[in-house]
Amino acid sequence: MTREQFIASVSAEQESLRRFLCVLCGGDRFMADDIAQEALLKAYLSFTRFEGRSRFGTWLFRIACNCFYDRKKQGASLRGGTFADLPASEGFSDEESDAGFRYQKLYAAVDELPENEKVAVLLFYMEDKSVKEISDITGMPQVTVRSHLFRARKHLKKFLSDDSI
Numbered sequence: 001m002t003r004e005q006f007i008a009s010v011s012a013e014q015e016s017l018r019r020f021l022c023v024l025c026g027g028d029r030f031m032a033d034d035i036a037q038e039a040l041l042k043a044y045l046s047f048t049r050f051e052g053r054s055r056f057g058t059w060l061f062r063i064a065c066n067c068f069y070d071r072k073k074q075g076a077s078l079r080g081g082t083f084a085d086l087p088a089s090e091g092f093s094d095e096e097s098d099a100g101f102r103y104q105k106l107y108a109a110v111d112e113l114p115e116n117e118k119v120a121v122l123l124f125y126m127e128d129k130s131v132k133e134i135s136d137i138t139g140m141p142q143v144t145v146r147s148h149l150f151r152a153r154k155h156l157k158k159f160l161s162d163d164s165i
Helices: 003-024 029-049 056-073 094-102 104-112 115-126 131-138 142-161
Strands: none
Touching (some): 003 029, 056 131, 115 131, 115 142
């Protein structure tokens, strides 16, 4: 992979990666951007070793997941809340603020999921990753990914039907 190919590939995946990390970080855009920047730097420093055994996006998301888990191990916390605590317009442009409010209950429900379920749901539904790609990104067997997706759907259905959120 050449430097130009790397830049083009990152450009194609950058927005998706940031969106995934933002939801994974509970809406903390600053932490998500820090993790994305760290992942992109690590990818840049090792892009010559990218062998193409998986799609570039899968490889990049794997690096980002590892950066996220490393950050959690270091004890980094969110800046003080979850999606349920955010004003509806935070992080959204004026045009998107209505959509942000409309999906706030869904984001809060996703934020309540156990971490493995959250990762699987975000990658599958938000980023259109296949079960195989999620398995490659997370290192979980495909059957485990399917199990997390099944349980996450059950949990989301319960959270979203519950009026307490």
